[in-house]
Amino acid sequence: MNQPAAPEPAPVVELTIGPVAHGGHFVARHQGRVVFVRHALPGERVLARLTEHDDGARFWRADVVDVLDASADRQDHVWDQADALAAARSGRPAAGGAEFGHIRLEAQRRLKGEVFAEHLERAASIDVSALGFAGVEAAGEEDGLGRFWRTRMAFAVDADGRLAMHPHRSDDLVALSSMPLASEEIQRLSPWDADFSGFERVEIAAPAGGDETLVLLVPSAAAADAAGVRRAARRVASQLPDSASVSVLTQEGGAAADGRGALQRISGRTWLSESVELASGDDYQFRVTGEGFWQIHRAAPATLTDAVLGIVAPEPGQTVADLYAGAGLFTLPLAERVGSGGRVLSIEGAPGTSKDARRNLHEHRQAVIAQGRVERTLRGQLQRLSGGRGTRRLDAVVLDPPRAGAGKRAVELIAQAQPATIAYVSCDPASFARDAADLRRRGYELVTARVFDLYPNTHHLETVGHFARA
Numbered sequence: 001m002n003q004p005a006a007p008e009p010a011p012v013v014e015l016t017i018g019p020v021a022h023g024g025h026f027v028a029r030h031q032g033r034v035v036f037v038r039h040a041l042p043g044e045r046v047l048a049r050l051t052e053h054d055d056g057a058r059f060w061r062a063d064v065v066d067v068l069d070a071s072a073d074r075q076d077h078v079w080d081q082a083d084a085l086a087a088a089r090s091g092r093p094a095a096g097g098a099e100f101g102h103i104r105l106e107a108q109r110r111l112k113g114e115v116f117a118e119h120l121e122r123a124a125s126i127d128v129s130a131l132g133f134a135g136v137e138a139a140g141e142e143d144g145l146g147r148f149w150r151t152r153m154a155f156a157v158d159a160d161g162r163l164a165m166h167p168h169r170s171d172d173l174v175a176l177s178s179m180p181l182a183s184e185e186i187q188r189l190s191p192w193d194a195d196f197s198g199f200e201r202v203e204i205a206a207p208a209g210g211d212e213t214l215v216l217l218v219p220s221a222a223a224a225d226a227a228g229v230r231r232a233a234r235r236v237a238s239q240l241p242d243s244a245s246v247s248v249l250t251q252e253g254g255a256a257a258d259g260r261g262a263l264q265r266i267s268g269r270t271w272l273s274e275s276v277e278l279a280s281g282d283d284y285q286f287r288v289t290g291e292g293f294w295q296i297h298r299a300a301p302a303t304l305t306d307a308v309l310g311i312v313a314p315e316p317g318q319t320v321a322d323l324y325a326g327a328g329l330f331t332l333p334l335a336e337r338v339g340s341g342g343r344v345l346s347i348e349g350a351p352g353t354s355k356d357a358r359r360n361l362h363e364h365r366q367a368v369i370a371q372g373r374v375e376r377t378l379r380g381q382l383q384r385l386s387g388g389r390g391t392r393r394l395d396a397v398v399l400d401p402p403r404a405g406a407g408k409r410a411v412e413l414i415a416q417a418q419p420a421t422i423a424y425v426s427c428d429p430a431s432f433a434r435d436a437a438d439l440r441r442r443g444y445e446l447v448t449a450r451v452f453d454l455y456p457n458t459h460h461l462e463t464v465g466h467f468a469r470a
């Protein structure tokens with residue numbers, strides 16, 4: 001019988017690396033075609049394996065397998081399991097999730113600043129140097145190598161029940177023996193040593209500085225009956241320290257935070273208590289349910305809230321909107337500052353997360369907590385706030401949309417409310433630049449932009465932009 005032909009090994013080509021591009025890639029050219037290369041640095045000469053190279057494709061993709069001339073910004077990778085060069089040498093896949101780990105931290109920030117500046121220039125004709133953009137800022141105290149900052153982690157589970165992660169754009173799984181971006185609280189659980197058989201996804205959350213952790217187990221599609229799932233979950237719980245609360249999350253489709261999931265407690269609690277201390281010394285407590293949204297970097301909640309309050313400078317009696325509000329991270333300090341004579345309209349789409357916001361704000365009657373999509377609910381909420389006399393104008397708007405940005409309809413509604421000030425928090429420079437261009441067309445100018453490195457050793461960056469009505 002004929003054996004199927006073994007797949008051709010992907011070609012390896014020599015490339016000279018050009019500038020950084022968004023998404024963790026660097027731009028090179030091969031035979032006139034653009035190649036997006038990972039694990040590289042500008043100016044390097046490398047050997048790279050073509051991972052996507054269709055003849056008809058507009059561009060190709062490649063991963064560096066060897067460095068012929070190294071950049072001075074290159075360092076030993078901070079996480080051996082994500083080290084693409086070591087992986088290529090030993091013929092194993094590298095885990096995704098730390099695609100900038102081979103770059104010195106200061107250089108990562110310089111590159112992220114270049115990506116940010118380029119997007120604003122290209123999509124919104126904004127020259128960030130004219131705004132006094134001072135480069136990407138570190139958040140909070142940090143490990144010199146950009147490790148131990150993630151208070152939220154999501155893992156896959158391999159066939160042996162080990163925590164695992166996918167390589168970039170791959171369905172393969174890399175079983176983990178470490179994950180140095182995870183916070184020290186998560187490290188203390190040593191989840192890499194546990195057996196998660198029976199589950200297909202594991203989410204772990206740990207508040208910065210606390211000793212409680214929350215482990216959510218998503219049963220695999222082929223899971224046994226409910227009793228079998230509970231037994232498997234109890235077996236997981238028995239392998240973890242007592243400080244870990246364990247719950248099973250069953251999802252009837254959709255993301256964890258969409259409110260359609262059901263949480264079933266196995267041990268401990270189904271929620272975490274998060275504490276945020278601002279630069280002013282003000283201290284806030286939040287309850288965040290297992291499947292609810294919370295910022296990932298340990299210093300992000302305080303860093304972002306300080307930046308937002310610095311822009312909005314809320315005053316007693318004002319009316320402010322907090323859009324894409326999550327569990328109320330910004331809503332709570334805004335509500336305290338506008339006082340009982342003011343109003344904060346807080347809109348969050350995910351029902352479970354919105355429930356958290358309602359609990360976190362229940363003592364603040366000036367906060368109106370609305371659940372729904374901003375683009376669908378903002379107008380109706382502003383009409384309600386005006387008591388049926390047209391649409392309530394806003395003094396300021398804070399928006400912190402997901403990666404896709406706010407989009408045309410939400411920007412239109414925000415501009416119609418005529419806020420003097422807009423604080424726009426964004427985790428994606430492309431959608432931020434697109435929305436910034438739209439805000440400009442509607443009479444708002446970007447006054448300042450700060451970029452925070454809330455995702456060290458990855459290509460991601462967080463922007464807080466201050467827009468003012470021209």
Ligand SMILES: C[S@@+](CC[C@H](N)C(=O)[O-])C[C@H]1O[C@@H](n2cnc3c(N)ncnc32)[C@H](O)[C@@H]1O
Nearest residue numbers: 293324325326329348349350373374400401402
């Ligand atoms: C980046 S998070 C910000 C949450 C909050 N500001 C914080 O920092 O904790 C974005 C939030 O927007 C919510 N969301 C996504 N799309 C939405 C939409 N169209 N309308 C309202 N909320 C939405 C998500 O559920 C998520 O909680």
